[in-house]
Amino acid sequence: MTSLSIKLEARSPAHRCHRAYEIAVSADLFGAWLVEMSYGRIGALVRTKARSFSTADAAAAEVKACMRKRASAPRRIGVAYRLKSAAQHGDWHWPDLDERLCAWFPRSGNAPSCHDFT
Numbered sequence: 695m696t697s698l699s700i701k702l703e704a705r706s707p708a709h710r711c712h713r714a715y716e717i718a719v720s721a722d723l724f725g726a727w728l729v730e731m732s733y734g735r736i737g738a739l740v741r742t743k744a745r746s747f748s749t750a751d752a753a754a755a756e757v758k759a760c761m762r763k764r765a766s767a768p769r770r771i772g773v774a775y776r777l778k779s780a781a782q783h784g785d786w787h788w789p790d791l792d793e794r795l796c797a798w799f800p801r802s803g804n805a806p807s808c809h810d811f812t
Contacts, residue, residue, distance in 0.1 A: 727753035
C-alpha cells in the first residue's frame, strides 16, 4: 500500500514543455521505506527511479529534496510544476504536507484545494 503519493505536471505549449512527475512512498515487507520517482514527457514512456531507506525520516528527507528541486523548475526549465494530486495514509505521516505543497506548487485548475489532501 502506498503511504504517500504526489503527482505534479508542468505544461506550457509556448515552451513546448509537457512534463509529469510522480513520487510515491511505501514500506516494503522488510520494514524499509521505498521512494519511487516517475518522470517524463506526458504521453511518452516514463522513467522510474526507486531508492530504499531504513527509516521514514530518511525517506522524508529524500521526498523533500525532490520536491524542492521540482519547485525550482521555473528557473531551470521556464515552467512551474502544478500540483495535480496528493494523498498520504497508512504508516506515513507528514504533518505539514498540505502547507508545504501549497507553498511550493500552485494548484492545478481541477485539483482539490490544498487543504483537501489526506
